[in-house]
Amino acid sequence: MEYSIQQIARAAGTTSRTLRHYDDIGLVRPSRVGGNGYRYYDDRALVRLQRVLLLRGLGLGLDAIGEVLRAQDAQAAGGEHPAAAEARVLATHLELLQRERSRIEAQIGSVERTIAALDRTSRAHAAPGEQNPQEDLMSENMFDGFDHTQYREEVEQRWGADAYAKSDGWWRGLGEQGQADWRERAERLGRDWTEAAQDGADPASEAAQDLARRHVEWLRGIPGTPAHEAGGDLAGYVLGLAEMYVADERFAANYGGVEGATFVRDALRIYADREL
Template sequence: MEWSIQEIARRAGTTSRTLRHYGDVGLLVPSRTGANGYRYYDQEALVRLQRILLLRELGLSLPAIKDVLEGQRDTTAALRAHLRLLEGERERIGRQIASVRTTLHRTEQGEELMAEEVLDGFDHTAYAQEVTERWGREAYARSDRWWRGLGEAERAAFQGEHDALARAYGEARAAGLEAGDDAVQDLARRHCAWLSVTTEVTRAYVTGLAEMYVADPRFGRNYDRYGDGTAVFVRDALTIYARHRLSD
């Protein structure tokens, strides 16, 4: 089964011009082009378009989306990851909606506000299950205890160091440096030191986390805001550092 470019554009709420542009940049190649010059898309292309639209909604640029798709050859696994992301977002947004409703009700009734109700859905524990599945219950518990023990200024300083690293990676990439260059590897060293505050830094941990920076849009966009392709650059820098400087 296949669909014409006009039909796909209409169902996706986009334009034929946009789909042609996706094809021109190698992001969504049509399944075939008819004698009349029209482009047609089969089921495989339809699934790829769905993944593109999901990543666009997360704010990724087209080059960043291309990197993500090239790094996720297993379509089924990628769709499962998308599904977990969407379900997590749905749960988080549902908690925020309930929180705002509660705040509105208590405010209108002149009732006392409860911090755990007002801030539900905004806390960093939203990804507790995912962290536990990836690195174990103890890893999450240790990180959670550490985070809760920080003061506001300490949390800001910790996040500030990460933001500074992300910006420096982006600047290094824009300057034409390679991931293996000494200056970039020094950033990777700082990055691992930053990570070591909350967990044991091993080769397997860092390489796995580096891959997630590219595969998971929630992480990738934190780096790509400093220039398209920065997440991939960070992954490569950390992977090189881990292979040469860290042990399992």
Template sequence: MRRSPAEKSPEPGRLWSTHEVVAATGLTSRTLRHYDRIGLLAPTEVGVGGLRLYDQDALLRLQRILLLRETGMPLAEIAVVVHDVVAAAPAEHHRQISALRAQRERLLADRERLDVQIATVDRTVEALQKGHEMTPETLFDGFNHEQYDAEVRQRWGDEAADRSNAWWNGLGEDGQRDFRDELEDLNAAWDRAIAAGVDPLSETAQEQARRHVEWLGRAMPQPLSRELVQGIVQMYVGDERFAQNYNRVSASGPQLVRDAVHHYAQLHLTTGD
């Protein structure tokens, strides 16, 4: 009989290679390198030829990271949760508590949404078994999958929304994961710039703005006009859903990103006319 992973007892001091971790988790080696680069998960050892090795403590840490990532928690908040806080300053301890509370709220929201979806599936099964028909409202209760699609269509039109959806679906699971990793790397770089208090017009901020515009170009497979980019980054200030990506380090973060990208677009992009 095949034993489950939990029944296997690795020898003490065992180290696992990147290849083994990738095979076990479904992550990419690029993701593991990214986690190391941002200080989230460093390899236990680096062997001959740059072979990255992980011990059991590192794997346990990675498990916590992935569990938190499943909730939608940003990597910056995950770092606060998983870092050892035994000797942390009171401010760090407060940050960890805040991050855990935020995670709890996300979990509660996810649980509520999943409970509604499970009830919807149960009603669907029962209706099919009895030969009853269901209305669209009851069939899709709890899914709300059109929330952002409708918003995109309202802001930029059906053609842009259809093109964006086709592009995203065409990436596949691995491509979508890599794209999210790129965004996390980009946001981490913005966090460093915000923490350093750079001027939006400085060389550092403008280089980061260039990266940001290039990422937007991949995220929105359509010609990027000056007005489009400036309209998008304005939402970083005016819409809390976007602002939360840039206010982790400072409340002024969204304004810095908006101003830097706005200036870059003014200098390097053409109008949509």
């Protein structure tokens, strides 16, 4: 059975433009292209698209996904039935997803235990004779599933221990609401970049350059970075980050993958040349 590109886009929660791009770079080929140029996808193409979306969800960029798929395809080329090969590959993806689920479940459990401990604390104030549960918080494993310092070594290597200390102190000083507001600002900026890239905006356009301005202002607000420190090499820092967005899959994922990150990089290059 075959499905049109519009049907697949709706079912997968993506866009026809994205599917056409996947076709152009060889990630997901349609099963056939009609005489009118419309793309159609069969069940095997759907399974491959699912693999791509799973890997995207794990934070891999499009270039890395292509390498993974090519390696898996090569392994499956030894005479194994295509359905068996797909099932084996998906079993690997399933294992990765289960690990991620375990991490999220650990976080959920830690937050639930913290809420329970805080509830006991509030009841203790209402009933002075009850054992004070405030000492229970650390024993409740409240940090299961969390790693707030996982990038500490990398940051210190790139920009020095002082940069990490300043940024870490600033972050902790924001408090819960301040951290939530900062995340929302970063996520909104990432969404706006991604949408502009998907719409095919020109990096030199007014809209793209306004995004670049917002991006640089956002970077200026992070202590410990050359963007924040007086006399720092702001242009060099922005250009270095722009290249990192493309080269590092973790950053590229914030902008819809390598294609989106490339758009961000090009727009920031133009902004830095004009304004910095």
